Amino acid sequence: MLTTRFKSVAEASSSQQTGRTYPLERLSDDKSKDLFFEKIFGGNDPNPNEFRDTKYEILKKCGGLPLAIVAVAGLLARDRKSESHWMKVHTSLSSELEVNLTPEGVTQILNLCYNDLQADQKNCLLYLSIFPKGYSINRKRLVRRWIAEGFIIEKQGKTVEEVAEDYFNELISRNIIRPVDHNSNGKVKTYQVHDMILEYIVSKSSKENFITVLGGHWHTATPGNKVRRLSLHSSDPDSAKSEIENMNLSHVRSLTAFDSLERLQSFSFKFGILQVLDLEGCKGLTEIHLRKICKMFHLKYLSLRKTSIKKLPSAIGKLIYLETLDIRETNVEVLPDSVADLKQMAHLLGGNKSTRAALRFTDGIAKMTALQTLSGIGISQRSSRALGGMHNLTKLRKLSIYSIADFDKHNQKYGDLLSAIEYLSGCSLKYLAVDDGFTGFLDLVVSSSSPPKYIHTLELSGKLPKVPQWINELKKLEKLTLSLTSLRTHDLFVLAQLPLLFSLTFSVNAARQDHSVMKVFLRNTMDSRGNILIPSDGFHSLRLLRFSAPVLPLLSFLEGAMPKLQRLELRFKVLEGAYGVENLVSLQQVLLRVSQQASETTKVKVSDIRSSVRMHPNKPTVVVDEYY
Template identity: 70%
Template sequence: MSTYFMNKKKVATQVCISHKSQGQQAIVLQWLLTRRDLEKENHWVTVKESLNSELDGNLSPEGVTQILNLCYNDLPADQKNCLLYLSIFQKGCTINRKRLIKRWIAEGFIVEKDGKTVEEVAEDCFNELIGRNIVRPVEHSNNGKVKACQVHDMILEYILFKSSEENFITVVGGHWLTPTPSNKVRRLSLHNSNPEDAKEKIESMNLSHVRSLTVFGNLHHLPSYSFKSGILQVLDLEGCTNLNTNQQDKIFKMFQLKYLSLRKVNVKKLPSEIGKLQYLETLDIRETDVKELPSSAVRLQRMVHLLAGNKFTRLALRFTEAIAKMTTLQTLSGIEISKKLSHSPRKHAQPHKVEEGKHLQY
């Protein structure tokens, strides 16, 4: 057996024994063991020697940072972006796989590769993060596929500060305090926090270049001008409360939007201006009271995923001519097809895929 395999087995054993009761530290070390360059013997020996003092006892904060830097630097550029993006979510947040993948694609992190579609490449990236023990699966579908995940606290703290350093994502509120960026904010995530503190921090920021906005909790403290960004591509308000008319009007003037989630938001009707969002690829209005899209939605000819319906109130979105003419649809859920449309001789556009189990039955 080679020295490489002997050393790797020895250190792996040490990790399991020395850090068995320190869950967070063990997680970091397990990530270390997945590094690709450790397949080269000299790299493994170097890392092993540099961590000898750390492996003799509890990992120091410096040791943890050293390991995390090694692991982070080992990732390809696209996976680095996808990893840092996880800092958008709150501590302990359960992250839906499909929601995350759709957002990665809308942000432009994923491109077609080796004959695979962007969706397939994104799935591979997600599975890679799972395989490296960076995120842990918390929910599985009936077919065994990971449905949702969480980020380990120690890793989340690391990527949060890494994102802040690189001005990749700006987080307001939440569990850890990060400095207010001196540069223009690119991606903004508002966590549950003191409304007045949040408002003060937001007002001190340059939001003219925000391309992504995520809000958790109450929208009441969010200044209305936060919705004025003409280059915003991703707007995720899932589960937010107190969306007012002024804010809603501004949403449908964000003409560059690719991803819009109003899931679990108190919305009863979408305005005709939605037809102006001609770059929109994902619209998530599940668990709202929206019963029908306005006729102007026919102009949404880049729509890929239309997610609707409310399984709790048994409400479905009416299948209309506007939806029928969305020729790029791949995913359509929560739809009610009326007898009039189902018997119409007109040929409707057929979505490439209908999400399994999402149709509401009456």
């Protein structure tokens, strides 16, 4: 099956394959109205008689075209209660639209949406043309790049990061970008841009010489003047080389390459004023490239993520303006000592979350006192001298430790690490993730006398003997992940009182690495009489609940339990059952991940859950898949 917006393409394809063309009909009046008000009000119009004629005249001008309806609705949602705003939009839309909504008419609507943005928001929107058609773009990647480009300034007492997040959310609320995936805390993780909107943005960006796109689906005209930002999509290397050699690249501020660096081999790879270099996933990155990158002295953002590099040159320390260094999913295990000179480094991202490969914590990292994000690090005996310096990272908002090795619980350096975490938790730290690698470090964390009271996200992985006794003091906690060897109904009654808890995950996957974990878990399952009760009171903010264990005891959701829970995920080899799913009044989705080795009894339990979910008045979706 082929889908296309172009009638000529459809007819050509149909004649070649003796197929038929099926032109999509525009939305009916009722469906147009439903979509229109859903995008503006999140449901039905709460005041249907309020400036009723204006509403329906605007809707009529959208001509039943979903993109037009969504775009105009996003514009109206900005000030949905103001009649003057509705009248302004109505006046701005040509009366010709309702008769024949041509591509030019859609462009008129998109122009209206674009011109309604502030100047710096327009820059942020045009910047989306860097990415290929259909590409899922990571929110944090985009936001950090906006900041490095200088599009964002502090305002109204907010940091540049907070302002950038506001701009991103504004693009979502205006229906300009579409969320694809969410983090477990509810924030958008990745997004896409509708093809026609992206086509408009690329065209606008090219006309203003804002971004030059080479290769891929879009191919902007080679600018007659200097290239400011260059985005290389996948294309024929020979033709790309030829075009690049004819460009004036002396003023390139931003370079993004997708797929391969082969086309850049033909010239010197020198960009004197480059501020953003994003080579995520690129093939062909060599030591020669790295040495030349270390001479790009104005760099603020450098991503080498998912490349094959094994180490960075010591000259990396010369990039004194660098704010973001992303070396996740590479083979880099340790940074050179010269990184101590990177005094403006705010986000250092390393390691591999899937494999738990980690970037060694060193003295050089401990001297990066501007750090806000330190992700994917490993603590070992080689890090012991640097641990005392961790106290200096007082601006740290996110700390993610992927591994702890070569220690035992009686080692003094354990105390140094715990002391640093306790100290930083009283400063700016909002996100803390620790995987102790079964070394026993979490024993100290659980018994700490200084809990991280201001933390928003807490992830404790490895061998966690019990729910920390201080957990009920974390009144700001939104996301909690615990790898437990013990889970009791009492623990859930305690956690139920956390007022802002949005996401809750329990896991005992550590059993694959430590047989004693499994034994303790089974014993505790017996102690709980094989039944975990989810209380009828509390969990007032919880949207996501995950259980992951080889053996899941019987889960009983009492009437009134978790009133806002939308998604339930269970991963298991053996399942005793799940009762009371119908009591989850806001449930929208159930995901069951079942081991391929599951018994017939467990498969019957899965069938029972599916049946009970089908009876739920919300008609939640049920997804069942298998894992090895």
